[in-house]
Amino acid sequence: MKHELPADAAWSVPVRAGRAITLTALADNANASVLIVGADRLDRLNIPDTLKSQMTARIHVGLVLMSDRGLALATVTESTLDWHDCLTGFLPSHLLLLELAKHGLGAADLHGGINFFTKVAVSSAAALSLVPGHATAGDSVTLRADQDLLVFVSTSAHPWATTPAGGVAVQIGTAEPGDPEGLRPEALRALELVR
Amino acid sequence: MSALDQVIEAGDGALLSVPAGGRLRIVDLHGNQAVDTLFYDAHDIDNRYSAFDTIREQRAVYLTTGSRLISTRGDELGVISDDTCGRHDTVGGACSQESNVIRYGHHTRHLHACRQTFLTLGAHAGIGQRQLTHNVNFFMNVPVTPSGELTFADGLSAPGRYVEVTASRDILVLISNCPQINNPCNGWNPTPVQLLGWW
Numbered sequence: 001m002k003h004e005l006p007a008d009a010a011w012s013v014p015v016r017a018g019r020a021i022t023l024t025a026l027a028d029n030a031n032a033s034v035l036i037v038g039a040d041r042l043d044r045l046n047i048p049d050t051l052k053s054q055m056t057a058r059i060h061v062g063l064v065l066m067s068d069r070g071l072a073l074a075t076v077t078e079s080t081l082d083w084h085d086c087l088t089g090f091l092p093s094h095l096l097l098l099e100l101a102k103h104g105l106g107a108a109d110l111h112g113g114i115n116f117f118t119k120v121a122v123s124s125a126a127a128l129s130l131v132p133g134h135a136t137a138g139d140s141v142t143l144r145a146d147q148d149l150l151v152f153v154s155t156s157a158h159p160w161a162t163t164p165a166g167g168v169a170v171q172i173g174t175a176e177p178g179d180p181e182g183l184r185p186e187a188l189r190a191l192e193l194v195r
Numbered sequence: 196m197s198a199l200d201q202v203i204e205a206g207d208g209a210l211l212s213v214p215a216g217g218r219l220r221i222v223d224l225h226g227n228q229a230v231d232t233l234f235y236d237a238h239d240i241d242n243r244y245s246a247f248d249t250i251r252e253q254r255a256v257y258l259t260t261g262s263r264l265i266s267t268r269g270d271e272l273g274v275i276s277d278d279t280c281g282r283h284d285t286v287g288g289a290c291s292q293e294s295n296v297i298r299y300g301h302h303t304r305h306l307h308a309c310r311q312t313f314l315t316l317g318a319h320a321g322i323g324q325r326q327l328t329h330n331v332n333f334f335m336n337v338p339v340t341p342s343g344e345l346t347f348a349d350g351l352s353a354p355g356r357y358v359e360v361t362a363s364r365d366i367l368v369l370i371s372n373c374p375q376i377n378n379p380c381n382g383w384n385p386t387p388v389q390l391l392g393w394w
């Protein structure tokens with residue numbers, strides 16, 4: 001299954017456990033803000049727990065994305081970029097709120113998300129600035145679903161962007177067998193709990 | 196004359212109603228004690244504190260004097276109006292039984308955790324699992340580096356240091372005085388804090 005979202009759109013797509021979802025930037029400076037909900041449609045991606053258990057402040061290959069209840073939701077298995085932002089949130093568009101509403105979700109579910117294809121640089125004093133030109137058309141990232149997921153994708157521009165929003169292709173396919181290298185013990189524990 | 200003067204033991208918490216203009220001070224009585232805190236619009240709990248909207252609006256990771264506490268709708272719930280510690284975290288989230296298992300192993304499954312306190316006290320205001328979000332960790336030091344790493348470091352706080360929030364509208368403040376003993380966020384020894392309020 002492949003679908004191309006235009007810029008400034010929102011969509012939700014179910015991804016069965018064991019499948020892979022690949023996002024591909026269709027334009028330079030595209031941004032894909034993503035929220036993920038687990039199989040019970042209540043357990044959400046928890047960015048703080050994901051970051052602190054894997055000692056990172058960016059999303060990259062070899063991370064397990066974890067839920068509020070400490071379960072693996074998805075594993076980042078491939079990415080042409082080594083940094084996807086997860087610190088600066090997103091402005092929920094009306095279209096994204098409508099997508100949430102279709103699933104009985106709403107404002108209470110606006111948790112931290114991932115801004116795929118966006119990099120926000122961190123200074124030594126932890127001041128933040130958008131890195132222009134981080135993603136170019138063709139950059140991609142692949143997540144393996146570790147349980148049945150509902151994935152929300154918004155293609156609004158990052159609030160700091162000075163360039164227009166871009167489209168993003170979403171492809172669901174077969175996941176490669178095996179875990180990526182370098183998973184921390186914490187990530188393996190989160191995976192064990194859903195296997 | 197304070198409207199509130201209460202000591203919160205480690206592992207306990209508080210649900211406070213602070214009117215617009217009210218000042219809430221949290222005093223780190225013994226130093227290096229993480230105080231996990233959530234803020235809600237008192238009249239609409241779906242309009243709640245948003246860690247990452249707050250970070251984006253101030254274009255910086257750490258919270259200190261002048262930091263505006265922003266809601267999911269972009270409203271200002273409060274402002275940090277005084278701070279003798281200098282740096283507070285809002286990236287690290289709260290501890291839970293589940294995240295303790297992930298970070299430290301299955302033997303920590305039944306240790307008391309901040310999420311238990313949030314759910315217990317939040318229930319009085321209709322705050323359940325869906326209404327819990329990424330909190331502020333007052334007095335906690337979670338450095339984020341230019342290379343994109345995140346670490347838990349020894350606190351910058353010390354006995355008697357305090358932080359004060361002035362409410363920008365009527366707010367609910369849900370506090371868990373963190374019982375975590377598996378990392379240095381409480382200096383390996385959780386201790387009481389004092390809440391003072393003026394309104």
Ligand SMILES: [Zn+2]
Pocket residue numbers: 231289290291308309310372373374375
């Ligand atoms: Zn805690």
